[in-house]
Amino acid sequence: MTTTLRKSAMMLAAGTSFAALSTGAFAQADSVTLEEIVVTAQKREQSLQDVPISVTTMRGEKYDNFAAGGGDIRLLAARIPGLNAESSNGRVAPRFYIRGLGNTDFDLAASQPVSIIMDEVVMERVVLKSFPLFDVERIEVLRGPQGTLFGRNTPAGIVKFDSVKPGDEVEGYLKASYGSRGTRSIRTAATLPVSDTFSVRVSGLYAGRDDWIDNGYTGQDDAMGGFEDVAGRVIARFSPNENFEALLNVHARTLDGTATIFRANVLTTGSNELNDNYDRDTVYFDEGDNNPQEYDNFGANLKLTYDMDTVSLTSITAFEQADGRSLGDIDGGYGAVYLPEMGPGVIPFNSQTQDSVDDLDQFTQEFRLASNTDEALQWQAGFYYFKDDLTVSTNPFFTSPSTVTHENEAWSLFGQVSYDTSDATTVTVGVRYTDDQKDLDAVNAVGVIFTEEASADRLSWDIAVNHIVDDNLSVYTRLAQGFRAPSIQGRDIAFFAAPSVAKEEVITSGEVGFKSTLNDNRVRLNGSVYYWQMKDQQLTAVGGTNNLIQLVNADKTVGYGFETDLEWLASENLSFTAGISYNKTKLKDDTLAVGTCGSGMCTVVNSLNADGFALVDGNALPQAPLWLVNFTATYTYPVSDSSDFFFTTDWFLEGKKNLFLYETREYYTNGDFEGGVRMGLTFNDGQYEVAVFGRNITNESNLKGGIDFNNNTAFVNEPRTWGLALSAKF
Structure with missing residues (x-):
């Protein structure tokens, strides 16, 4: 992205914001007001303004509009302050980052410091985190440690999804879209009341795209890039009386498509700009069978709630299962130094790899007892159990596959107490004790047996303190400590290296924030300032000559910054949202050294030790943009008594971001942005809608990640998509 384009984008955002301010100033006579936002960030329904946590929400309908271009769960990146998401494994195994904390590990057994919670069930392994989003009522992003109520492996925060539940009336919708490269989707849901006490909601998703990327090496047109992602969910609700409710959630998904497209030598030594080797529509793969990917998921959970006079008892039992594989031409090109022809650019040696989840089973059980009164003292306490078994196979093709079995068992006791010290002030205290045990068993291609174990027990x-200043303003402060359980990395067994272990990391985080409504409840402005310090942070050193993955612990890491969220009803027909986050992270470990690009084709900025490893003390964490800015504007114009024209646009802009632990002149980004647009007509008071949409409308090619061991390989974002969308509600 050129400097001129960056400046133009920022000027556009600034100009539009000024227009929003101006419009709002002349709209005071209108009677429109913002709706109250209800969240479950503390496992009970509360107004967003009363929760002493930095929380941003997104309605499911807004996500659906973003996803019309074929995007998946990663599209949340940069659209919520402080949140980033990416993957080197296509539509499975997304990696999330909040306030700079995440994990760049591409192994299917990797742990993450951001927890994904779907319908109150943790999706621990990365494959489970990729379950498609559809018929979602609300998305909540909770920033900062959430270890008290949500357990270990939440030191950065959580991303929480709540599906629409069945109600008492027949209702539903059908949404369909079709666009560039055969990008298509169908989203549908219906609530079907069977009786006064029993109702069912059925929902489903079909998303797909035609193959559109040519393989220049084989001469095959439209060889890869497509996918078909099909998922469904049935939620049954049984409530024989006002005191008891049972919710059964059964869901499944099947994916058949293309893994990440690696592009060889699209970066020139000394520059992070895409060069002439980059052709979005063509790659040159001599291996990898055009990078196929296929996965299947199945899960079910049962939530039972029994309300007594003063307490409520909740039980959540859940099971998740997944299996599948991804195959890739990792070097992104063809040839080797001993061949007469290579392309594009230098390919020192061929590399293809298949990683597969042969079997993943996860079981969780939670029992929770909570107060059920309007008294000044509110409390909840519970027990949680987690167990999973994961078998991962890695086939590098130059030797036999290696299979690694991971087992993780954990249990915890937790409690939280909130007390209204006055009509305006509430103090909340929470604590959780966790015991976590991990085991690894593996045999490599030459019969060497590996066993590892790691355990930790810790208090989070x-x-x-939340204080209501008046009806329009509340302020809060929060201090929290959480941890991520020890991790075991076993993928290197396939490459004749031993597994590595990282001990638990512990974060202490403090924040001060406010939540406000202004301008006669036409403006909602929330913000927070935070500082965190991580001891023994788990980091993944990826790459080097052998493209190994090694776990290391950094002595200390610190981060500080702020986030703001703005929602503005400028008039009855015009609304805006905006978010800004600033996030400064810094590694503090003067002896920590990691391997650099094995190809020798990148330009390392850090000092090197005697072994040629980069000293990363003082570096920012990878995939942690210094700035994130997002903006949306929506305008509606009445065409008739029951029809409206609407126009909406959304944009985001990222600041500087390193892609690796070590710093180079190639593998970083700065000023990346994307924009979208949607406009059309609604009929019959919103029952029907027809719209045209565009995603990445300026067709930006933004670096999302890289592979450094063989050449200057990278992968990029989704291309521009235009399309038509139709929807009907009933």
Whole structure:
């Protein structure tokens, strides 16, 4: 992205914001007001303004509009302050980052410091985190440690999804779209009341795209790039009386498509700009069978709630299962130094790899007892059990596949107490004790047996104070400590290296924030300032000559910054949202050294030790943009008594972001942005809609990640998509 384009984008955002301010100033006579936002960030329904946590929400309908261009769960990146998401494994195994904390590990057994919660069930392994989003009522992003109520492996925060539940009336919708490269989707849902006590909601998703990327090496047109992602969910609700409710959630998904497209030598030594080797529509793969990917998921959970006079008992039992594979031409090109022809650019040696989840089973059980009164003292306490078994196979093709079995068992006791010290002030204290045990068993291609184990037991806690200044303003402060359980990395067994282990990391985080409504409840402005310090942060050193993955612990890491969210009803017909986050992270470990690009084709900025490893003390964490800015504007114009024309646009802009632990002149980004647009007509008071949409409308090619061991290989974002969307509600 050129400097001129960056400046133009920022000027456009600034100009539009000024227009929003101007319009709002002349719209005081209108009677429109913002709706109250209800969240379950503390496992009970509360107004967003009363929760002493930095929370941003997104309605499911807004996500559907973003996803019309074929995007998956990763499209949340940069559209919520402080949140980033990416993957080197296509539509499976997304990696999330909040306030700079995440994990760049591409192994299918990798742990993450951002927890994904779907319908109150943790999706621990990365494959489970990729379950498609559809018929979602609300998305909540909770920033900062959430260890008290949501357990270990939440030191950065959580992303929480709540599906629409069945109600008492027949209702539903059908949404369909079709666009560039055969990008298509169908989203549908219906609530079907069977009786006064029993109702069912059925929902489904079909998303697909035609193959559109040519393989220049084989001469095959439209060889890869497509996918078909099909998922469904049935939620049954049984409530024989006002005191008891049972919710059964059964869901499944099948994916058949293309893994990430690696592009060889699209970066020139000394520059992070895409060069002439980059052709979005063509790659040159001599291996990898055009990078196929296929996965299947199945899961079910049962939530039972029984309300008594003063307490409520909740039980959540859940099971998740997944299996599948991804195959890729990792070097992104063809040839080797001993061949007469290579392309594009230098390919020192051929590399293809298949990683597969042969079997993944996850079981969780939670029991929770909570107060059920309007008294000043509110409390909840519970027990949680987690167990999973994961078998991962890696086939590098120059030797036999290696299979690694991971087992993880954990249990915890937790409690939280909130007390209204006055009509305006509430103090909340929480604590959780966790015991976590991990085991690895493996045999490599030459029969060497590996066994590893790691365990930890630790107390997580938080304390927060929320004070209501008046009806329009509340302020809060929060101090919390959480941890990520020890990790075992076994993928290197396939490459004749031993597994590595990282001990638990512990974060202490403090924040001060406010939540406000202004301008006669036409403006919602929330913000927070935070500082965190991580001891023994788990980091993944990826790459080097052998493209190994090694776990390391950094002595200390610190981060600080702020986030703001703005929602503005400028008039009855015009609304805006905006978010800004600033996030400064810094590694503090003067002895920590990691391998650099094995190809020798990148330009390392850090000092090197005697072994040629990069000293990363003082570096920012990878995939942690210094700035994130997002903006949306929506305008509606009445065409008739029951029809409206609407126009909406959305944009995001990222600041500087390193892609690896070590710093280079090639593998970083700065000023990346994307924009979208949607406009059309609604009929019959919103029952029907027809719209045209565009995603990445300026067709930006933004670096999302890289592979450094063989050449300067990278992968990029989705291309521009234009399309038509139709929807009907009933």
